[in-house]
Amino acid sequence: MTTDSVTEVIPASPTPRPRSLVSRPVQADRVFRAVCYAAGGITVAIMLAVGVFLSGRAGEALARSGPAFLWTQAWSPEGGDGQFGIAAVLFGTVTIAFIALSIALPLSLATALLISEVVPGRIRSTLISLVDLMAAVPSVVFGLWGVFFLQANVIPVSQWISTYFAWIPLFAVTDPSGARVTDAGAFTSSAFIAGIVVSLMIVPTQTSVMREAFSQAPLGEREGALALGSTRWGMIRTVVLPFGRGGIIGGTMLALGRALGETIAVVMIISPIFTINWQVLKTGTNSVSALIALRYGEASQFGLSALMAAGLVLFIITLIVNFTASTIVARSRSGAESN
């Protein structure tokens, strides 16, 4: 080892270790990270608590009814024969949601295309705000409108449909003996009217998801289509719609999730029944959320447990629908980034 006064040779260590690049956060940052993790943890904990609580409290009712809970139509957990199940209410929920979707899908698709493709910038942002405003209108207001205005005005339409399309079993309106009914009283409080009101409440969600997907359709392909002499509709059909397919499906499923959970507007319109009613124009339907809203008040401890079981089923269904929807939307987003 030679040493002079200027340079000092440091002997190489036998095994050179790579230098660690991990930085040590200062005290304030450690607190910051802890606070952030805590906030995220609380958010997750709330969600998990909802699931855990519902399953925990639903256990008692589910243990007594067993799997028959899924196909029993009646709901009398306290009195009567003690039979209860969600077949009828779940059927009503799904009917209302699908009526709502079949109205909302064309409406929101066309509105989303109008906003993203047709109107110029200034009107576009106004339209976007108005759609957002529609999403913020309380559901009780939609319910009021549905009960006091829409019902009376839709009944002639229902009568007309049931007169001319009675050969489709869905649109027939018959009394228990099978005879055709035509008086207006048989058409009030139907799944059809509830579906129309719910459709207005889900259109904003659907429109904004679709609009975002459409506006991400790549510019190169759009200009290519136009340069080949396509009309604007031709460009939309060949470029925007194929690229936005994920957004259309995802937005529709998100809307489906909201339609399944809609409560107050449905409660105000329908007249609850506990049998499966295929005739969507006829008085009487039900939904899981309406069942909970109408029955929680007089429910005993066990009745509450049965309602929890119904809520749990609704919760699981909306979770599945929503997870599928966000997966589809996310996947379509990653695919649309070509140029």
Add this chain to the structure above:
Amino acid sequence: MTIVDTAPRTPSAQEQAPAARTEIPVRREAVGERRDLRSVPLDDAFNVVGAVAAGIAVATLLFGWLTPMTGFIGWLVISFIAFLGIYAVLSSLRADRLTVSERIMTALFYSAGAILLGALVFVLGYTVVRGVPALINPNFFVETMKLAGPLEPLSVGGIAHAIVGTLIQISIALVITIPLGITTAVFLNEVGGRFARFVRTISDAMTALPSIVAGLFIYAAIVTLVTHQRSGFAAALAISVMMLPIIIRASDVVLRLVPNNLREASYALGTTRWRTVWHVVLPTSRSGLVTAVILGTARGIGETSPVLLTSGVTAEMNLNPFSGPMISLPLQVFDFVKSPEPNMVARGFGAAATLVLLVLALFLIARLIGGRGPGQLSDRQRRAVAGASARDLRRIEDAGARRVRALPSASPSTEPTHPIEENPS
């Protein structure tokens, strides 16, 4: 093909050279007219007007004279279908098939937008107009329903207790959701990692939580287990469960828009993560965050079903959120219209109109504050920022001048530089 110029390939043409291998075909009207994508030609405007008039006329004829059809909605549907058909025929007189389908689709898009906006305006307008008989009585806003029975005229009783209840409940909910929601959004964006992705998935799933399930959860967890009575606080908790995912999502989107070079500039100056968030990320996205919170509030104010299970119904003023039932506006609407009495229904519409006006006001405020991306400043903010940076410059120059006077010989590199203080904003 007829377009390609098929000159007879004589040997003399082949001799001419390899240079003539690419030929430009002679154009024979192969290129059509230039397509107009933007402007609306005059004849098309006339087509629209004519088709609308003809559609309305056809529907009126059918409904008034020729067939026994009745009803306003049916009339609208028939006139719309007639309009589409007549418009297609009129357009096809002057244009090709592609243009006709383009015009029909555009007409459909515009009508969908018109239906949607019409429904929105009509729902809001109907509520407000039906609410006017109750709203014109000043006592409606200052009295409670304690002494007003269902048969009392509209000049007795009011919804003061529901307005106060709504304000108390939404305030408690905001106290819970603003810190929790924005911190979670910061966590998703600034900390990241696997757990953050998990949290984002969960909060996305929470947006689909049916509101009645949120109410049921609070009813089971808080009302039956802890407080043993319905209260404003339980209702506020239920509203918080509904508002939290909305605020997280909206803030998450806003924070994602903060330009990364601002963060990097801040880190390059040696700041900690915490100071970067507090002094760079949050101020940059302030207007967007306020908008997110206001939109969440507008949604929370209108929630009925979670409140239905948790707050209880009362006709009296209750200022204590921890004991006794405390009604809120949407629940009061629901409660009023359950009654068959016309005066109670009128009160219901009055309360609904109040709720609608409240939501509209919140929405307008949100649009005035927000609607602007991060870093885009209003004129006043821009002047304030320019003033602050001019002050900073003066301070730095003064400090530099003082230092030069104190140490004329020292070179700047040996002098330990003081970190520049943060902009006192």
